[in-house]
Structure formats: C-alpha cells, structure tokens
Amino acid sequence: VRNGHNSHEWHQGFYNAIKPSITCSEAASFIVPGQIQAEDYCSHQGVQLETTTDSGGGQNIGFLDSGDYTEYNIDVISTELYTLEARVASQYSSGKMVIKIDDASLVTILIPNTGSWQS
Numbered sequence: 001v002r003n004g005h006n007s008h009e010w011h012q013g014f015y016n017a018i019k020p021s022i023t024c025s026e027a028a029s030f031i032v033p034g035q036i037q038a039e040d041y042c043s044h045q046g047v048q049l050e051t052t053t054d055s056g057g058g059q060n061i062g063f064l065d066s067g068d069y070t071e072y073n074i075d076v077i078s079t080e081l082y083t084l085e086a087r088v089a090s091q092y093s094s095g096k097m098v099i100k101i102d103d104a105s106l107v108t109i110l111i112p113n114t115g116s117w118q119s
Contacts, residue, residue, distance in 0.1 A: 029075040033082060041070035053118045056087070062117060064095075089114045 027042035039049050039059040046068030052060040061070060076082075084099065088111050095111030 024071050024073045027073045029073040032074050032076045036072055036074070038070065038086075040072070042073050043071040045069050054087075060087075060089075060118075089117055089119055091115070091117060 024042040030036045030040070037058060038061045041047075041061075044061075046063075046065055047061045047070055048063040049059045050062050052058055086097065086109075088095075088097070090111050090113055093111075093113040097109045097111060099106045099109070
C-alpha cells in the first residue's frame with residue numbers, strides 16, 4: 001500500500017489497522033432484488049474468509065462460532081415477497097442462520113450437515 005510518498009510503503013496489516021472505518025449505514029448498499037456475495041459484508045464479528053473450491057469461485061465466510069455474524073447494507077426497491085437463497089456447507093448439523101432486519105429476527109434457518117466445509 002503506497003502512502004503517497006515514493007520512497008515509503010506501508011505493510012497491508014498496518015494500513016488495515018489505521019484506515020478509517022465506516023459504519024454499515026455509511027457503506028454502499030446492495031439493491032434487492034439482487035445477488036449479495038457472503039464476503040461483501042460491511043461489518044462482521046468473528047468470521048474469516050477463505051477461497052471457495054466449488055464452481056462459483058470467489059470466497060466464502062467460515063470458522064463461525066456461536067454469536068458470530070455478518071452484516072449487509074441493503075436497499076429494497078419495492079415492497080413485495082422475496083426469496084432468500086443461500087449456499088451453505090457444514091460438517092455439523094447444529095448450525096443455524098438467523099435473518100434479521102434492524103435487529104429484529106425474521107426467520108431462523110437450520111443448516112444441515114452437508115458432509116464437508118465446501119459442499
């Protein structure tokens with residue numbers, strides 16, 4: 001990461017530590033209906049990214065523990081019913097995904113044991 005001076009470069013970790021942070025309400029929003037990639041969150045707690053090995057490519061979020069979350073800034077353009085589709089994988093059968101809007105829980109989805117972390 002360049003710091004604006006030709007003779008100095010900052011380490012990426014240092015830059016990440018000092019860069020200004022923005023809140024989700026200040027982050028760019030995703031238009032719904034539309035596709036939102038899991039790794040495009042504006043805020044998170046406890047998740048890590050890893051390269052996905054399936055046909056979709058890109059990254060997935062993983063290494064989740066109880067209480068971990070990702071947050072997205074969305075802009076719903078019209079009032080109607082929408083369908084949420086999510087690609088999930090788990091080696092355990094005790095996972096769940098809670099969908100919330102403004103801290104109000106809408107639905108809890110149980111994540112089944114799919115046999116591995118990537119499929």
